[in-house]
Amino acid sequence: MYQFAQSLIIEKDIARKVSLLEFLTNSDIVTVKEIADQIGVSPRTISSDIQSLRDSLPEGWQIDSLGNSGIKLSRQAEVPISSLWEDLVEQSISFQLLKFLFRGHKQASSALAAELGTSTESLRRLITFLNKKLSPYQLKILTKNQVTLVGSEADIRIFYHRLLLPFTHANFFFDDYPIHESFYHQFLRALDRDQIGPSVESIWGICWYFINTIRIKANCRIDIDDTHINDPLFQLFSPYLTQLYHQEGIYLDGEEGFFAFYCFIESWNFSEVPPIKTETFVRQHYRELQQSCDVIVGQLATELRVELTQTFFSKNLLLLFLKYTESISLSEKFVLAHLEVLNYGKHNYASYWQLLANHLAASPFYQTLVYPEHFISSAVLLLAEAISQESRARRHIYFTYQGEPAWKSYLANELNAIFGGRISLASVEMEELLRKQLDEEDIIVTNHPIDQALINKVFYISTIPTKSEINSIKEHFAHLYFSGL
Structure with a gap:
């Protein structure tokens, strides 16, 4: 949860x-x-850590010893789980320094070391350690005259968003500034009221709102050249964003306004139905982009023999195109902050990745990208999701079972819950099963003998299925849930 x-x-x-x-x-x-x-x-180390934690856990938390059974962490219901990590993180000198730099402060090494309660040499080692972590973000902490964080302001904010997203609640890390999360929720309600509010990751957007507000107040201004302030989508949402930031005493100028807008559209969820007004607006003002997406989706559907038009893929691809066309430079900066996710798509869906690369290569838009593989890696995750949606109805478990009727009904319900939404479990009688035209990927789960010549795969279970029996079925479908793991 807090890995980064x-x-x-x-x-x-x-x-x-x-x-x-x-x-x-x-x-x-x-x-x-x-x-x-x-x-x-x-x-021994863990035992020592547990004892140390017992002495320092926030009020309401405790680690209980249960004899030979082990230990258990328990809490009072009203005590938030976030309090555990916040107390530990606050103790780290790494975060004390990052918090200092976040506010745009600068200070001589000796004075800063004294303020942090450490030695100048320890501060030097810390900065060397952090600079290795900051390097992928094109950032560096300099110490020549004063300790300061240098790099593009956009890169600085993107790094802090990646870092602080799990800590956005309750103004953690933002306690020096009384920023109002409620203002962001009012902003979203205003969009819904005017029927143009897309589905969003609200915490994602709130974290951007906090970061932008604090950096602007610290006079750390954004520095981007790739802005399109006459863009229709920007013009649609700009008045709402201007009002949002104005409530915190900030007037958004051209660059800051566009960056705030881009942060907002980055929070839009994929695989959701947009409001009719918003979808109509996009189709009206980005007709060529929509047509390009439709062509690509049609080509992929033909080649893959998958009915992609019945999935979210066309809408998702259009939203991805929109995010890139609004600002290619920002989109690629944002993507680089989560490169491990994109690498997952390329490594585990290599055939889809190459197919998308082939179909996109002739696109004039594709030729403008500095890192085209990042765009493809995002698109391939959306394509894999769409294929999963479309193929869901083609994967069936036929449950034919002889047993006490109430237990049979209960067991079918439990198996359906175990195998999840990507597989359709149908409870059938043997006579009905024999009449069915089974697909290659269909399987039968039963507790009585089946003629092997009639089916591709049979899983036999006991009257009360064992864990190993259930796991063998789950393993058969594991590739549907997390490719490559």
């Missing part, structure tokens, strides 16, 4: 305690040895 933030903590004991707490929150009762094996340290 944890990677920036220089103190090994604090980083280890964060891992320990995450493991405890995701478990019921565990032994010290299980935790040690998971984290990769000795049981």
Whole structure:
């Protein structure tokens, strides 16, 4: 949950305690040895960490010892889970320095070391450590005259958004500035009232709102050249964003206004039906882009023999195109902040990736991209999702079972819940099954003998199925849920 933030903590004991707490929150009762094996340290180290945590847990939390069974983390219902990590993160000198730099402050090394309660040499080691982490973001902490964070302001904000997204709630990291999350919710309600509000990741957008507000107030102004202030979509949402930031005492100028707009459209969810007014607006003002998407979707559907028009892929591809055409430079900066996600798509859907590359290569838009593989890597995730949507109806489990009727009904319901929405489970009698035309990917789950000549795959289960029987069926369909894992 806090993997990226944890990677920036220089103190090994604090980083280890964060891992320990995450493991405890995701478990019921565990032994010290299980935790040690998971984290990769000795049981003695874990025991010492547990004792230390017991003495420093926020009020309302406790680690209970349950004898030979293990330990368990418990809390009072009203105490937020976020309080666990916040207390630990606040102890890290890494975050104290990043918090200092976030506010645009500059200070001589010796004075800053004293303020942070460390030595100048320790501060130097910390900065060397952080600079390795900042390098992929084209950022660096300089110490020549004063300790300062240098790099493009857009890159600085993108880095902090990646870092602070899990901490956006309750103004954590923003406690020096009374920023009002409620204003952002009012902004979203205004869009809904005027029937143009898209589905959004609200925390994603709120984090951008906080970061932009603080950096502007600290006089750290955005520095982007790729702005289109006459763009129709920008003109549609600009008045709402201007009002939003004005409530915090900020007037958005051209560059800041466009950056705030781009941060907003970056929060738009894929695979959602947009409001009719918004969809009509996009089709009216971005007709050529829509037509280009339709052509590409049609070509892919023919080549893959998949009915993509019945999925969200066309809408998703158009939204992806829109994000890139609004600002190619910003879109690629934003993508680079989450490169591990894009690499996942390229590595696990190589055939789709190459197919998209072939169809996009002739597009004039594609030729303008500095990093075209990043666009394809985003598109391939959307294509994989669409193919999964379309093929969902083609994967069936036929459940034919002889047993007590109430138990049979209950078991069918439980199996349906286990296998999830990508597989259709149908409870059928043997006579009905024999009349069905089975697809290659269909399977039968049964507790009585089936003529093997009639089917491709049969999974036999007990009257009360065992875990191994259920797991063998789940493994058969594992590729539908997380390719490559």
